[in-house]
Amino acid sequence: MNDLVESVEGKLIGNDEFFSIDGFTGKFTFLNDAHTGDIVIRHWINGAGVEMAFNKNIACLITQTPKEDAVEVAEKLNFPLIITDKIELANAYALSHTIEKYSPKSTNVVITGTNGKSTTSHLIYHILNNAGHHVLTNTDSESEFNTLIDPMVSKLISDEVTEKGALDYLVIEVSEVQGWLDKLMKNHAALMSEAVNPKVGVITNIAMDHIGLVNSIEDVFDEIKAVPEAIGDGVTILNHDDELVMKLDAKNPFYTSMSPLDEENAVCFDGENIIYNNDSILTVDELPFKGNHFIQNILSAIGACISLGIDLEVIVEGVKSYKALNRRFAKLSEDPLIYDDFAHNPDGIKATISETLKLLPENQKLHVACAIRGSRGVEINQLNVDALVESMTDDMVLYLSSSNDVVNDLNFVEDDEREVFFDTLNRNNIGYTHFDNLSDCLNEVCSKADINDIILLIGAQGMDPAESLLKDIK
Structure with a gap:
């Protein structure tokens, strides 16, 4: 319990031990879905929520905003309530802990950037899944699971492994900028990328979005610039056509471009063909969609899968058979x-x-x-x-x-x-x-x-x- 409190920079109210008799199950989840021994992370909680957690016999609650009588009820019931000023630390901890416990042998990929994250993530997922691997991604057509500001992805991972067995790959989409109630969660992309411990990371581009949380392109760059460091010794797929992306300091870069590139670790498009190692691996007519920004996403996905060591024939077949996410052109x-x-x-x-x-x-x-x-x-x-x-x-x-x-x-x-x-x-x-x-x-x-x-x-x-x-x- 003390390690958890320290890791989330929190303050402990109530019991200083996990509340359930058997301690912590290892699962982070939501209050409605929680069972005995689980840990619940919520942005806010009131006294009624604390009492509900008490009755469910969960291990403890972590929150950023205790409302109304939450603290008083926790003290009265001697229930462990951890209050943190940075709920993102709790969710990053949950993600890291879940991967270590439930998917320690999986090969992990993160995808961030302003545009193209979902298509790139889903395409990587499809290529790996089409090759017969057990893959989990948090990308979905309605972008419900890709914010990482709650324990949803941790829950998805533990549920998937419990139900279907060990994962071969995790493909995790990470928002380049994130916040809660108009307050920026600084360094979100790097924090979550580090929690995933990726072998490959993709940075699609750097552009404006999330106005209010960030107010300039420089602010967006500041949020993304630590991601290559979080990827560490892994390969970082970089969009060579994006000036700001090319200012990032990546240890092991792999480049993508919509123009021919004279780089050893690169995949590019010459207007008619996707080129890797000076050979055409796909023609434009074989692509599932032909818009420039979609081809850029395809290049990123191909670069990621090459960096994962996937056979080129498998990658090509995955691209050809791909069907786009809903609402992606x-x-x-x-x-x-x-x-x-x-x-x-x-x-x-x-x-x-x-x-x-x-x-x-x-x-x-x-x-x-x-x-x-x-x-x-x-x-x-x-x-x-x-x-x-x-x-x-x-x-x-x-x-x-x-x-x-x-x-x-x-x-x-x-x-x-x-x-x-x-x-x-x-x-x-x-x-x-x-x-x-x-x-x-x-x-x-x-x-x-x-x-x-x-x-x-x-x-x-x-x-x-x-x-x-x-x-x-x-």
Whole structure:
């Protein structure tokens, strides 16, 4: 118990020994899922939560914010409650401990960066899984498990190993910037990468997102620069085309590039072929998707798997058979063509629109429906609308959605977030149509688009339900 308190820089309230008779099971989890001897990590807890933990006979509770009568109840019940100012230390400890206990022999990979993390992680997972290995990743289509600000990944690992046996590989996506209640969790990416103890780490790019937690590209760089040190003697896959990524100090770098590279440890794209060791290993026609930013993700995944020692033929077969995650430039319809992409920051918006315009037939229109990011602040929405302005062409028709009919209160679009879109577009003489509800927006887009036009849906939570809504509309 004392080692745990020290590791999370915490203060112990109540019992100074684990509460359950048999001590600690080795599992970190959530309060609702906890059993006798588990440890629960929660950002906040009140007296009722402490009493629930007491009745479940869990080993102890770790929290950052004891609310109401939490401390008093812990003292009254003599229940061990650890209070820390940095809940991320508890989650990093949980991750490290879980891997050491449940997956000590697995080969581990971490993926971080501003864009492309999920596609790269999922592609690495697919290549390894397709080769017959037992693999676990925290990447999922709705990005529910990749924040590492709670014990979800620790729980996933212990549950997977308990149910299905030892893991061969862990592929862990790590947010490049993370926070809680608008407070930056400093060094999050490095902290979590070190906890995973990776043999290979991937850094996709360094760009702006998470405005409020960080306010400049320099801040983002500061959050990522310690990651190569956390990867240590492992191989670090670096995007050679990103100027800031190339400023990182990696001990064992492996490079990727969308242009030919004269580097020994590198995989690149020459416009027609993916090249490794001066040989073409895949042609552009064999790739599961052909947009530049997706090819960059493919290069990162290939570089990671090469660095893991996976046979090249296995890697190639995995790439060819890959099916994209939901909302990663997913094709939802052929007539007209409808693409859906989780473009939620400036670089993602510009890259996705650029790739879609390449597919647009001559004299046809690209109908862009963009969900405004709700409850994320004016700053990120300003950057997003600036990216739209920069991307606009005469071939584009723009629709905006506040998506009031599909979002919860955590993603509700505030007036100032909506106004920054309106003001910027009006100032730049760009026409648009705004809808309070996503269903109305999609109805309008579908009714206005010609059979040979293309519809592009972009945005984060406010656009997530679009595919199911479109099924009813079509």
